[in-house]
Amino acid sequence: MERKKIKVAIVGATGYTGGELVRLLLQNPCAELVALLRLSSEESLPLHAAHPHLRGLTKLECIPYDESLLDGVDATFLAVPNGVAMELAPKLLEKGTKVIDLSADFRFRDAETYERWYRKTHTAKELLPEAIYGIPELHREQIRHAHLVANPGCYPISALIALAPLLRRRLVQLDSIVIDSKSGVSGAGRSRLEVGYLFTELDEDFRAYGVANHRHTPEMEQEFAVLAGEPVHITFTPHLVPMVRGIFTTAYAKLVEPLNTSDVHAFYAEDYADEPFVRVMGVGELPRVKAVVGSNFCDVAVIVDERTQRVIALSVIDNLVKGASGNAVQCFNLMFGLDERTGLWQAGLAP
Numbered sequence: 001m002e003r004k005k006i007k008v009a010i011v012g013a014t015g016y017t018g019g020e021l022v023r024l025l026l027q028n029p030c031a032e033l034v035a036l037l038r039l040s041s042e043e044s045l046p047l048h049a050a051h052p053h054l055r056g057l058t059k060l061e062c063i064p065y066d067e068s069l070l071d072g073v074d075a076t077f078l079a080v081p082n083g084v085a086m087e088l089a090p091k092l093l094e095k096g097t098k099v100i101d102l103s104a105d106f107r108f109r110d111a112e113t114y115e116r117w118y119r120k121t122h123t124a125k126e127l128l129p130e131a132i133y134g135i136p137e138l139h140r141e142q143i144r145h146a147h148l149v150a151n152p153g154c155y156p157i158s159a160l161i162a163l164a165p166l167l168r169r170r171l172v173q174l175d176s177i178v179i180d181s182k183s184g185v186s187g188a189g190r191s192r193l194e195v196g197y198l199f200t201e202l203d204e205d206f207r208a209y210g211v212a213n214h215r216h217t218p219e220m221e222q223e224f225a226v227l228a229g230e231p232v233h234i235t236f237t238p239h240l241v242p243m244v245r246g247i248f249t250t251a252y253a254k255l256v257e258p259l260n261t262s263d264v265h266a267f268y269a270e271d272y273a274d275e276p277f278v279r280v281m282g283v284g285e286l287p288r289v290k291a292v293v294g295s296n297f298c299d300v301a302v303i304v305d306e307r308t309q310r311v312i313a314l315s316v317i318d319n320l321v322k323g324a325s326g327n328a329v330q331c332f333n334l335m336f337g338l339d340e341r342t343g344l345w346q347a348g349l350a351p
Contacts, residue, residue, distance in 0.1 A: 006336050009035035009070055009097075011088065012079035013062045014050040016186050017102050020325035021077050022047065026057055028329065028343030030336070033058060034073060037065045039080060073097045075332055079325075086124040089148060093127070098335055099148050100328045106131035106150035107219055117215040133223065134331040136340060137161055137275055143334045151331065152223075154323030155181050155216040155238060158249040160223050161278060161298050162315035165271045167227035171264070172253035172311060177234040179220070179251045182206075184243040184289075187319045202242045214238050245320055246289035251313045261304045264311055268302050276341050277322065277330065287316040294318060295348035296326035318348070 008025055012018045013036035025031045036047065045062040048055035063069070070076055076092050078085045078101045085105040092099050108114040109129075111122040122128075132139055132146040135157060143149060152160075159179050166172045185202055195201060217236045224232035265283050272278040279299045281287055287299035301314045317323045326344055333340040 003030065005032035006030055006074045007032050007034045007072065008332075009033075009037065009073045009076045010079060011037045011065060011076060012039060012081075012102075013047070014038050014045065015079055016189060016320055017324045017328075018077075018079040019051040019054065020320045021079060021328065022051065022054055022058070024321075024325055024329045024343055026054075027346075028333075030338055030342055031332075033060060035069050036060045036062045037069065038062045039065050039084065067091060070095060070097060075100065075335070077328060077332075078102060082118055083120045086122060086127075089127060090124050093147060098146070100134070100151055100331055100335075101131075101149065102151045102324055102328055104150075104153065104215070104219070106148060107133060107152060108222065113218050113222070117218055134327065135160060135223075136327075136330050136334060137272075137278060138164065138223065138227075140334060143331050144337075146331075146335055149328075149331045149335065151324065151328045153216045153219055154183070154187055154247055154317070154319040155179075155214070155236070155249070156219045156223065157323050157327060158247045158298065158315045158317050159220050159236075159251060160227075162249055162251050162300055162313040163224070163253070164227055165267045165302075166253065166264070166311060166313065167224055167232070168271070169267060170228060171255060171257075171259070171267075173256055174224075174228055174230070174232045176254035176310075177224070177232065177251065178253070179234055179236045179249060180239070181236070181247055181249040182239045182241045183247045183319055184245045185240060186244050187247070187323070188240075202240070204242060206239065206241055208237055208239045211237050243289070245293050245318050247317050247319045247323055248287075248289050249315045251315075253311055253313075255304070255309045255311055258306075258309060259304055259311075260306055261302070264302050264304055268300060272300070277344070287314055289316045290348070290350060292316050292318050292322070292348050294321065295346060296322045296330060296344045297348065298322050 281301040
């Protein structure tokens with residue numbers, strides 16, 4: 001007997017993550033896209049006007065948001081700015097639709113942390129205890145039973161996957177963690193019209209931003225603390241590089257006891273042996289952003305500097321796929337009892 005398709009809507013379909021959700025869900029044989037919605041507009045927009053590469057793949061248009069259009073929808077993806085999802089999610093959950101939120105609104109267990117870093121008053125605090133932080137590699141079973149999933153930030157996904165085997169085993173000094181990440185400009189979203197994001201400013205340049213003050217920092221610390229069983233404080237520096245997609249994260253930490261690369265590599269191979277989207281590189285291999293662009297894979301390598309007894313963990317993801325929309329679809333698959341690879345099992349783009 002053929003399984004009934006899962007009715008899916010996307011709110012915020014005109015942005016980069018919204019477009020990726022459309023692309024990926026159209027490839028998911030168990031999902032039926034029934035509504036593409038846009039905010040702050042009274043006019044409909046053909047999908048190809050926002051995403052020319054999706055022309056002809058669906059007859060759906062991006063139409064103004066109307067809550068009644070979501071009646072009977074099984075799952076709604078909220079690809080909306082921070083501060084919007086907390087207004088929409090309570091009513092959607094009352095309708096019985098499952099919600100996957102790609103903003104930061106439900107990522108924090110503590111509303112005060114959200115309000116301090118995002119400078120917004122949280123209006124749906126009552127939902128925070130039931131929101132599941134959506135990294136399948138860390139919280140798979142909770143995601144399976146969730147009605148509200150908070151899709152993580154792109155930097156935290158790359159850093160958490162890179163460091164989780166070390167934190168679980170308490171192999172590193174918890175006050176020694178330094179995370180250095182480089183991101184493509186699509187991570188800033190489609191609505192950023194600042195001078196610094198113009199092609200002429202970005203091309204052939206490389207710069208840091210949000211130094212010691214990036215709002216993904218408390219998100220990482222929250223999840224590192226869960227892994228380690230006690231508070232963790234990190235130093236995090238993000239950088240903007242002149243590429244469209246991708247994140248390359250390099251994390252450093254001091255080991256608590258002498259180990260070599262083979263020792264630590266064995267822990268990574270063990271932890272990620274059954275993870276479909278985490279590929280642990282062989283000893284001596286290093287990851288490349290180009291190998292994951294367009295895919296939901298995270299490639300990870302680990303090396304021990306035996307001279308200093310520091311461990312160096314490296315990871316690469318596509319910030320719009322595993323760092324956002326692909327990870328959200330992976331969570332969607334788990335929430336509806338599907339193989340989590342459904343619609344996502346494809347290689348990156350090369351060359």
